[in-house]
Amino acid sequence: MDAQMIQDVASVADAADTIPVRFIRPEDDRPRVKDQLPQVPVIDFSIKDEEELVAQIYNVSSEWGIFQLVNHGIPDDVISKLKQVGTHFFELSQEEKEVYASPPDAKIVDGYGSKLQKQVDGIIDGRVDHFYNILSPRAAVSYQFWPKNPTSYREATEEYTKYLLKVGERLLRCLSKGIGLEENEIRAAVGGDDLVYLLKINYYPPCPSPDLALGVEAHADMTAMTILVPNDVQGLQVLHQGNWIDAQYIPSALVINIGSVIKILSNGKYKAVIHRATVNKEKTRMSWPVFMVPPEDREVGPHPKLVTEQNPAKYKTKKYIDYAYCKLDEIPL
């Protein structure tokens, strides 16, 4: 693979304490936040009262579309190992990483790549390199894209997956009950056993002018839901009531983003949060989002039980792939 990576650019340009112009965002798209704004809400997943949990998740998902989940049942050492093996991979030489490069124009997204390869109006779309692995379902996993170095990469990532699936499934049940559906109806609507859990590792090298650039530009996730762990470098920002807010780093918490598919399914009751990632002057930021992706041919639309004469469908019903295509090309939903 001949493509250049953000990691290479950062090591040359940042040593000179300059930022190439192609990373500079327009004035109104630079990372500022106002002081004294509300914090992203926190949900305690160990609450015994299931109805109370469902109500809390409904409230934050309809008001914010994002929350931090604590006491989720994934042991700290499982999360630490996931982060260790991903960090180790990004510290390998460029040559070693490129063994796992995503094939150009491939349909599958597994492998190593960079935002450096994508420019909009001459501006790089983000200042981040990334690595993708499908975690589940088993039949969709391509082990040839799983790094052999570090040797514990597969074991650590599979251990995390085991716990993550339980969290993902329980969240889907709560979201389903929250809007008056049977507990398995959202899961079934987003793909059931064919729902794909797709891990992305984001690697944002330090940037000499973090106030001029973005790691990932503002977007909502097109998928059903995203479960993210960050490292301890602040960077995730969410748009809430017209203001950009820092999602504070809470050790051990999972960040849960509602995606556009669940917004559509709920006929707009749930919000898909707009978010972005900033970069840091001295430190490397990393994050590990897992996207819950419906199968391409799954019909996505407002759930029929939620559509009535008084509450007509706010979105069209079409295949997930067609929604994903509109999103990419910014065609209105």
Ligand SMILES: O=C(O)CCC(=O)C(=O)O
């Ligand atoms: O790094 C983060 O906190 C956000 C990442 C993100 O939004 C993405 O990869 O789509």
